[in-house]
Amino acid sequence: MTAKVIGVGTSLFGKQPDKTSAELAWTAILEALNDAGDEPDVRRLIDAVFVGNVFGEPGVAVRALQGVGLLGLPVVTIESACASGTAAFHEAVAAIELGRYRTVLVLGLEHMTSIIRGPIVPQQSDAEGRSGLAMPAIYALAASRWLEEGRVTREQLAAVSVKNHAHAMGNPRAQYRGHYTIEQVLASTMIADPITLLQSSPVSDGAAALVLSADERPDRPSVRVRASVQSSGRAWDQASDAVWGYELVKRTASAAYAAAGIGPGDVNVIEVHDAFTIGELATTEALGMVPEGLAGAYAAAGRTALGGDHVVINPSGGLLSRGHPLGATGVAQVAEIVWQLRGEAGARQVDGPARLGLVETMGGGVAGVDGNACVVTVLEAPATGRLT
Amino acid sequence: MTAKVIGVGTSLFGKQPDKTSAELAWTAILEALNDAGDEPDVRRLIDAVFVGNVFGEPGVAVRALQGVGLLGLPVVTIESACASGTAAFHEAVAAIELGRYRTVLVLGLEHMTSIIRGPIVPQQSDAEGRSGLAMPAIYALAASRWLEEGRVTREQLAAVSVKNHAHAMGNPRAQYRGHYTIEQVLASTMIADPITLLQSSPVSDGAAALVLSADERPDRPSVRVRASVQSSGRAWDQASDAVWGYELVKRTASAAYAAAGIGPGDVNVIEVHDAFTIGELATTEALGMVPEGLAGAYAAAGRTALGGDHVVINPSGGLLSRGHPLGATGVAQVAEIVWQLRGEAGARQVDGPARLGLVETMGGGVAGVDGNACVVTVLEAPATGRLT
Numbered sequence: 001m002t003a004k005v006i007g008v009g010t011s012l013f014g015k016q017p018d019k020t021s022a023e024l025a026w027t028a029i030l031e032a033l034n035d036a037g038d039e040p041d042v043r044r045l046i047d048a049v050f051v052g053n054v055f056g057e058p059g060v061a062v063r064a065l066q067g068v069g070l071l072g073l074p075v076v077t078i079e080s081a082c083a084s085g086t087a088a089f090h091e092a093v094a095a096i097e098l099g100r101y102r103t104v105l106v107l108g109l110e111h112m113t114s115i116i117r118g119p120i121v122p123q124q125s126d127a128e129g130r131s132g133l134a135m136p137a138i139y140a141l142a143a144s145r146w147l148e149e150g151r152v153t154r155e156q157l158a159a160v161s162v163k164n165h166a167h168a169m170g171n172p173r174a175q176y177r178g179h180y181t182i183e184q185v186l187a188s189t190m191i192a193d194p195i196t197l198l199q200s201s202p203v204s205d206g207a208a209a210l211v212l213s214a215d216e217r218p219d220r221p222s223v224r225v226r227a228s229v230q231s232s233g234r235a236w237d238q239a240s241d242a243v244w245g246y247e248l249v250k251r252t253a254s255a256a257y258a259a260a261g262i263g264p265g266d267v268n269v270i271e272v273h274d275a276f277t278i279g280e281l282a283t284t285e286a287l288g289m290v291p292e293g294l295a296g297a298y299a300a301a302g303r304t305a306l307g308g309d310h311v312v313i314n315p316s317g318g319l320l321s322r323g324h325p326l327g328a329t330g331v332a333q334v335a336e337i338v339w340q341l342r343g344e345a346g347a348r349q350v351d352g353p354a355r356l357g358l359v360e361t362m363g364g365g366v367a368g369v370d371g372n373a374c375v376v377t378v379l380e381a382p383a384t385g386r387l388t
Numbered sequence: 389m390t391a392k393v394i395g396v397g398t399s400l401f402g403k404q405p406d407k408t409s410a411e412l413a414w415t416a417i418l419e420a421l422n423d424a425g426d427e428p429d430v431r432r433l434i435d436a437v438f439v440g441n442v443f444g445e446p447g448v449a450v451r452a453l454q455g456v457g458l459l460g461l462p463v464v465t466i467e468s469a470c471a472s473g474t475a476a477f478h479e480a481v482a483a484i485e486l487g488r489y490r491t492v493l494v495l496g497l498e499h500m501t502s503i504i505r506g507p508i509v510p511q512q513s514d515a516e517g518r519s520g521l522a523m524p525a526i527y528a529l530a531a532s533r534w535l536e537e538g539r540v541t542r543e544q545l546a547a548v549s550v551k552n553h554a555h556a557m558g559n560p561r562a563q564y565r566g567h568y569t570i571e572q573v574l575a576s577t578m579i580a581d582p583i584t585l586l587q588s589s590p591v592s593d594g595a596a597a598l599v600l601s602a603d604e605r606p607d608r609p610s611v612r613v614r615a616s617v618q619s620s621g622r623a624w625d626q627a628s629d630a631v632w633g634y635e636l637v638k639r640t641a642s643a644a645y646a647a648a649g650i651g652p653g654d655v656n657v658i659e660v661h662d663a664f665t666i667g668e669l670a671t672t673e674a675l676g677m678v679p680e681g682l683a684g685a686y687a688a689a690g691r692t693a694l695g696g697d698h699v700v701i702n703p704s705g706g707l708l709s710r711g712h713p714l715g716a717t718g719v720a721q722v723a724e725i726v727w728q729l730r731g732e733a734g735a736r737q738v739d740g741p742a743r744l745g746l747v748e749t750m751g752g753g754v755a756g757v758d759g760n761a762c763v764v765t766v767l768e769a770p771a772t773g774r775l776t
Contacts, residue, residue, distance in 0.1 A: 057511050058442050058469040058714075059753045059760040062620050066757055072639075075620045075761060076479060079465045081446040091464060091479070098486040123445050232450050232463045251460075326446075365447045369454055372447040373463060 003096035004222035005379070006103075007036025007211035008335040013323035014175040016205040021056060021111035024207035025064035028328075029107060032209035037217055045213070046070060047101035050092040051077040052084035052108040053327035055115040064109060064207075081363030082275065083230075084108065085208065085330025086375035090230045092212050093377075102214050108331030109207040112324075116203060119191075126367035135364060136200055136276060140192035142243035143278035146296075147194060152281060154194050156296025158185035160277040161198045161320055163305045168317025170306075170347030175204050175323030199277040204323030208331035210338075221382030223338045226356070227259035228377040233369030240370070242286075245279070245362055248371035249286035253360065256376040257288075264288035267311055267378070268354040269340045271333035273362040274318040283360055284313060287376075312350045315340060330361040330375065341381040355381045391484035392610035393767070394491075395424025395599035396723040401711035402563040404593040409444060409499035412595035413452035416716075417495060420597035425605055433601070435489035436462040438480040440472035440496040441715035443503040452497060452595075469751030470663065471618075472496065473596065473718025474763035478618045480600050481765075490602050496719030497595040500712075504591060507579075514755035523752060524588055524664060528580035530631035531666035534684075535582060540669060542582050544684025546573035548665040549586045549708055551693045556705025558694075558735030563592050563711030587665040592711030596719035598726075609770030611726045614744070615647035616765040621757030628758070630674075633667070633750055636759035637674035641748065644764040645676075652676035655699055655766070656742040657728045659721035661750040662706040671748055672701060675764075700738045703728060718749040718763065729769040743769045 009031025011024040036042040049070065051061040061077040080087035085108030095101045119134035128138060146152040162185055168177035180198060189197040216222050231252045236244065257263055264287055272287070274280035281295040289311050290298045303310040316322050316336040319329060337357035339345040357379045363372040397419025399412040424430045437458065439449040449465040468475035473496030480494045507522035516526060534540040550573055556565035568586060577585040604610050619640045624632065645651055652675055660675070662668035669683040677699050678686045691698040704710050704724040707717060725745035727733040745767045751760040 053467070054446050056467075057753075058467065058508070059751065060467075062754045062757060062760045063511070063514075065620070066623075066754065071620060071757060072622045073620055074618045075468070076475065077467045079441070079444075079446065079448075079467055080463070087464065094483075094488060098488055100482060100486055120446070123451070126451075230462045232453070232459060232461055234460045235454075363447065365445075366450045366454065369450060369459060372450045 001097055001099055001214045003093045003212050003225040004216055005210055005338050006213045006217045006222045007032040007042065008338045009035055010173055010208040010332050010335055011206050012173050013204050013206035013325060015113050015203065017113045019205065021060060021109045021207065022064040022067050024205060025107055025109045026067050028207040028209040029068050032211050036211040042211060045103040046073060046105050047103055048074040048095065049105045049107060050088040051075065052088035052330060053077055053110060054079050054081065054084050055110065064107065081365050081372040082273065082326050083330055083361040083363035083373045083375050084327040086359060086361040086377060087230060087373060089210065089330060089334055090228045090375050093225050093228045096212055096214050104212050106210040106212060106331055108328035110325035110327040111205045112203045113205050120365065122365050122367060128367045136192040136195050138244060138364065139276040139278050140195045141238065142282060143194050145243055146278065151293050152296035154186060155182050156300045157194060157199060157277045158182045159300040160274065160280045161185045163299060164274060164314050164318040164320045167306060167315050167348055168321035171317050171322060174317045174321050175202055176321050177317060195276050201275045201319035201324035204325040206323060206325035206328040208328045208335050210331060210334060223341050223382060224380045226378040226380045227256050229256040229259060230373060230375045232373045233371040235368060236370035237368065243282055245371045246282050246286045248374045249283050249360060249362065252374040252376045253287045256378055260378040262356065262378065267356045267358045269312045269315060269337065269350045270358040271314055271316060271336050272360040274314055274320050275324060280313065280318065287360060306348060306350060315345065315348045315350055333359045333361060334377065337379050341379060389485055389487055389602045391481045391600050391613040392604055393598055393613065393726050394601045394605045394610045395420040395430065396726045397423055398561055398596040398720050398723055399594050400561050401592050401594035401713060403501050403591065405501045407593065409448065409497045409595065410452040410455050412593060413495055413497045414455050416595040416597040417456050417493065420599050424599040430599060433491040434458060434461060434493050435491055436483065437493045437495060438476040439463065439465040440476035440718060441465055441498060442467050442469065442472050443498060452495065469753050469760040470661065470714050471718055471749040471751035471761045471763050472715040474747060474749040474765060475618060475761060477718060477722055478616045478763050481613050481616045484600055484602050492600050494598040494600060494719055496716035498713035498715040499593045500591045501593050508753065510753050510755060516755045524580040524583050526632060526752065527664040527666050528583045529626065530670060531582050533631055534666065539681050540684035542574060543570050544688045545582060545587060545665045546570045547688040548662060548668045549573045551687060552662060552702050552706040552708045555694060555703050555736055556709035559705050559710060562705045562709050563590055564709050565705060583664050589663045589707040589712035592713040594711060594713035594716040596716045596723050598719060598722060611729050611770060612768045614766040614768045615644050616763065617644040617647060618761060618763045620761045621759040623756060624758035625756065631670055633759045634670050634674045636762045637671050637748060637750065640762040640764045641675045644766055648766040650744060650766065655744045655746045657700045657703060657725065657738045658746040659702055659704060659724050660748040662702055662708050663712060668701065668706065675748060694736060694738060703733065703736045703738055721747045721749060722765065725767050729767060
């Protein structure tokens with residue numbers, strides 16, 4: 001049974017210390033339930049809830065669900081580092097496909113401002129943690145390697161930030177937006193050379209929700225989940241053939257393309273894990289979305305921007321601009337692709353027809369493996385959707 | 389497809405600040421893999437890993453799996469407060485039953501001594517948290533109510549501690565054990581009246597692992613999972629008809645009995661969530677294992693102890709004596725029932741034949757609901773097992 005996304009919703013993303021994660025979740029859940037149909041009717045259909053969250057207290061999911069009266073259901077709360085939201089989505093998709101549940105709610109939530117003020121630092125028990133290598137530094141090592149190899153330039157890295165902040169101009173839910181120049185991005189505070197502040201995803205609070213169902217909405221065609229694959233990392237160190245995360249994304253994407261029966265060239269719009277600018281470029285190449293060694297050049301030439309001549313990457317603004325509340329991120333990525341495939345993305349709508357979209361989320365933070373976990377999901381526009 | 393438990397293993401339970409949670413996990417995983425057959429062969433069969441953990445850092449599961457070379461698999465890490473271990477087990481069982489995976493590893497782990505020193509305190513955003521009601525106090529309110537209603541005596545509460553610490557005399561993996569008297573239990577440090585120190589589960593570090601499969605071990609009949617049900621709480625306050633958690637356990641157990649096609653009278657041995665003595669008594673009644681109002685009297689008369697004339701409750705020593713490393717607890721409960729049903733529980737083996745065992749785990753900590761989550765699982769002895 002194919003899983004359909006019949007409703008999506010998100011809170012605003014940003015620093016919201018005056019709101020609890022539960023309050024942010026209520027906004028996202030109610031929007032998703034209303035989007036899925038008549039809200040009280042949809043609410044009664046929910047068989048189970050799958051939740052993505054990293055830093056919340058024990059029981060964070062039930063605390064959020066209690067406020068909207070969704071009690072007494074099986075609730076599965078999943079931690080998979082930065083990929084927690086899509087990890088929850090992935091389990092929910094499997095539950096629908098296998099006939100375990102008919103309709104489920106997927107919720108991603110994270111209240112980062114009550115947990116940390118700066119970068120996420122790996123465990124002191126890891127070599128990276130002991131060396132003081134926070135996550136920006138781990139990505140910076142990848143960027144340095146590509147610079148050294150001549151595979152990217154500092155300006156091309158900055159171009160990703162320029163593109164995504166410009167995309168977010170059309171996203172009223174984004175944390176940051178703006179028309180920056182390459183020079184401004186390069187001149188912003190240095191975080192971990194060559195990664196500057198404007199090349200780093202911010203500390204964010206936010207929530208996102210989806211209603212997944214085995215059934216279409218009767219009054220409207222639904223976006224279908226054509227394939228979803230989750231993998232964890234394999235052994236890796238700085239001397240490995242590819243930069244951190246590259247092979248994990250490549251393996252996961254390869255399995256997802258096979259399951260969906262498509263190739264990267266069939267995809268019209270993608271949301272990928274641009275926690276830092278180098279992340280988007282490495283991921284884009286690992287996904288096979290641009291030829292190897294050309295991701296930076298494509299970004300700098302505007303080919304992967306809205307209005308460009310290639311697949312559109314991160315029309316929402318991505319993690320760099322929409323923000324990165326860990327557990328919410330993957331669910332928000334899926335929501336963005338659903339809006340794009342429905343033709344409801346407003347000022348940031350990709351040129352149609354958009355038939356296939358893809359989401360990639362990467363979780364990191366473990367020394368010695370090429371990523372904690374990666375989820376790649378392929379979504380398909382309604383057969384009779386507005387744009388097709 | 390019925391899920392079979394083909395291998396089990398645990399670390400020692402106790403305060404182990406000199407070990408990491410990953411190190412504890414390695415002990416449990418390797419014992420479980422070896423118990424399931426030839427270890428390298430079993431390792432190759434693992435399709436996915438389901439992990440229960442509450443307080444670990446992002447990526448805690450992959451960090452543990454890396455050390456035993458179990459990389460590149462789908463890993464699902466689940467937080468469900470104190471029921472996290474059985475919540476992970478429950479998802480793994482569903483994955484086998486639905487044909488999603490053929491063989492999976494279930495891992496529970498928690499390193500409490502690196503997180504807290506005293507009781508778990510609910511969020512400050514909850515009424516309980518604002519009132520300073522830590523978990524012992526929440527259970528103490530239930531105990532006080534039963535005392536007030538004449539449903540239990542202080543001595544009967546203490547009898548649960550006496551029984552479980554005596555059971556743990558036969559459990560070399562337990563954190564605490566001893567032959568205590570009722571008077572000693574009542575005279576131990578008061579934690580939250582009427583709950584004393586010896587009536588409270590300790591701060592513990594530990595890990596437990598299981599191999600679940602659609603296939604029997606060729607050389608040995610396996611314990612089968614006859615049913616597993618997970619539910620979350622419904623609206624509750626101190627004025628509700630039953631004490632905290634009671635109705636949630638009752639609802640979940642009722643569904644589990646129906647799914648298993650059995651009644652509570654068919655069960656020979658159980659492991660239940662005795663985070664505090666009142667927890668075991670309330671749970672035992674909610675499970676229908678003893679007549680309402682008689683759980684305390686049964687415990688005091690030794691009827692639910694090893695060698696008693698009724699179902700044996702917590703032969704491992706329970707959370708009170710084995711310890712309570714949150715994410716590991718539920719997996720260790722299942723391991724204990726597997727050992728009991730195989731007739732391998734040594735000095736704490738229940739009198740045979742033990743055909744059916746049951747595990748109940750309760751997660752708490754959310755104000756306004758009668759429990760964060762509850763899992764009830766029914767396990768069945770091998771048809772041609774030693775005891776049958």
